[in-house]
Amino acid sequence: MAEIIENDQLSRAQAARQTETASQLRTRRTVLAALRYLAILIVVFILVFPFAWMLLSSFKNQIDITTNRNLLQFTPTLQNYHNVFQQQNYLQYLFNSFLVALASTVLSLVLGLPAAYGIARFHANWLGVVLLTARIIPGITFLVPWYIIFGRLGLLGSYWALILSHMLVGLPFIAWVMIPFFESLPHELEESARIDGATHFGAFFRIALPLAVPGIITASIMAFIFSWNNFMFSLVLAGDDTRTLPIAIFNFLSYSSVDWGGLMAAAVVITLPVLVMTLFVQRYIVAGLTAGATKG
C-alpha cells in the first residue's frame, strides 16, 4: 500500500515536473518569440525610418523640415510635388530614366543571355572572367575614353550614349547571374531536343530560355535598378534633355539654397516606381537568387 502511495506520489511529482518543464518551455518560447519580433521591429524601424522621414518631409515646407519639434506636427502641403512636376520637368526625366533603364536592360539580355548560355554549356570560364573584369575595373576609368569616343561619334548627350554605358553594368551582371542558372539546368533536356532535330540555338530558345525565366526576371530587375540608380555615367554623358532622375534631383540644390522639401518629393518620385516593381516581382527575385545556389 505504502509502496503504491509512494509510487503514486512519485508519478504525480514526475507529472508535475513534466508540466513544469513544459510550461517553462512555453514561456521560454514566448520570450524567444517576443525577442525575435523585437529584433525584427528594430531592424524594420532602422530600415524604414529614412523612407518614412523622406515621405513625411516631402509634404512639409522648409520651416517644418528644419525645426526640431515633433516629427509629425506640421501642416501638410503639396507644393513640393507641384514643384517637382510643374517647375521642374520631372515627367521628362522619368521618361528618360525608364527609356534608358529599359533599353539597356533589354539589350543586355539580348547579348548577355546567349553569352551566359554559351559560357555555361561550353565551359568557357575565361570568357566569364573577361566579362567580370568590366565590373572589377572602376567605372570612372571608362568615362574619359567614352566621353572622347561618344564626342567623336556625335552621340554625347544622346540616349544611345546612356544606354550603351549603362550596359557596362547590366550586361556582366546578367551574364554572371545566368551562368550558374544555365549550368543547373539538366543537360538531358537539351540533348533530347537535339536528338529530336533542334539546333543548338533551337535548344537554347525553346528549352533553356523558358526554364530560366525566374533567373532572367531576377537579373533583369537588378540590371534595371542599377541603370535606374546610376549617377556617374548619366552625369557625364547625359545632355540637358536626356538627363535621368538621379541627376535631375540635384536641380533642387543650388549655390546658396537647398530645397529640402523638393528634394524629398523628388526622391519619393524616384523610389516609388522601383519599389512598386520590386514588390510585384519579389517572389521571382527570391527564387532566382537561390536557384543558382542549390545546384548540386
Add this chain to the structure above:
Amino acid sequence: MRRTLIFILVLALVTTLGGALVQAQDDNALVAGVSDEFAGTELRLIFANHPWNNAIQQLLPQFEAASGITLRVESYFEDQLSQRLQIGLTSGTTQADAFMFRPLQEGKLFASNGWVEDLSEYVTRDAEWNWEDFQTATRSTVTFDDFLYGIPIVTEREMLYYRADIFEENGLEPPATLEELEAIAAQLNNPDEEFYGVVIRGRRSPAVTQFSSFLYSFGGDWIVDGQSGLDSPEALEAYTYYGNLLRNYGPPGTVNMSWPEALAIFQQGKAAMWIDADVFYANVIDSTQSVVADSVGFAPFPEGPAGANQYNVTSWALGMNAGSPNKDAAWEFIKWATSAPVVLELQQRGTPGARQSVWDSPEGLSGFPADYAEVVQLQSARGVGYDRPTVIRVGEARDIVGAPIVTAIEGGDVEAAVREAHEAFNAFLETDG
C-alpha cells in the same frame, strides 16, 4: 460725356503705347552694344544652379534676337558642374564654349592646365565695356600671373546677420569689433533655452572660407612669400579666437556644420547672430523658410586688431573654353552678360555683381533691402580678394588649413594643431603646381 469718354480712351491708348515704347527702349538698352557679326553661330553654355543663372535666363532671348547667335544652356549643381567641366576639358572635346565656374575653387587648376582662354587681350578690345569698372578685389580673384581666366559675374562678402528684435530688447548695437562680437555672443547665449550667441560653420573644409575673414582681420594670411603663413602669432590668435567663440557661445555640434546647417539654425531662431556670405540674405528674409524673416538685421564683418579685412571675392565667373572653335562669338556673349546694363538688371533682380558703377548708382541697390544694400556697398569697396588659399589643389589645402579650426572648437591643443598644419601646408605648397 461722350467726349470725355473718348478723351479718356485716347489718353489710355497713348499712355499704353508710350509705355510699351519706353519698355522697348529699355529692353534695347540691354542689348545696345551687341553686334550681329556672329549670326548663325550656336554657342553651348554650361551654367550652375544659381540665382544669377535663373535671372539671366530671362534675358537670353533678347541677346539671341540682337546677335543672331543661338544659345544652348545646360545647368548643373556646382559639384556636378565641376566634374563635368573637368572631364569635358580633359578630353579636349568642345562640349561647352563658355561656362560658369568658381575662380577660387577651380580657377588655378583650369588656368594651369590651359583649359580656359586667357582673356587679358579680350578685355582691352572694347573701351566702352570698361574692364576698369570691375572692383579691384574681384578682379584680383580672377587673375593669376597676368593670366586672366574669367570675368566676374557674382561677388560675395562675409557679413554679420543678427536678430534685430533681440538686439533691440537688450539695448544692443551690432558689434563693430571682434571683441564686442564675443561679448555680445556671451551676453545673449542661453543654452538652457536652446538659444545660442552665435553660429558659424565649423566643419573642417567648409569652415575655411568663413574663417578667412577672421584670419585677415587678426593680421594673418594663408600664404606669405610662397610659404605657409600659419605659424604667425596672428594666425594662432585667429584660430584660438574662432574656436573659443564657437565652443563657448555656439550651438552643440558646430564641428559638423556647413552653411545649410548653420543657416537652418539661424532661420529657426536659435541663434542671435550668424556670420557667413552675404548671398544668403534671401534665405533668411523669406518667411517660407525662416521664422525670423521679419527681424533680421545686417551688419558689416566686425573689425579685428588688423582692421576690417573681410573677404570680398568673385564667387562665380564666366570662363571661355580654350578649345572652343567659336571664341569670338563666345566673347560677344561674355561681354554682353557682363556689360553694365545687364549687370545692373541682374543686380536689381538680387544678384550682387562686380561693377563699381552699378554699386555706386541708386538703381543698383534697389533690388536689395535698404539696410542690406548699405552693408554690401560698404564692404564691396574693401576687403581681400580670396577666401581660401589660392592654390591648384584647393580641396586638399582646405583640409590642411581647416584642421586647426576643428581642434580649436573642440578645445584641443590649438598651438600643436596649427604647428602641424603649418608643416603639412608647407609640404603641400612644394608639390602644388
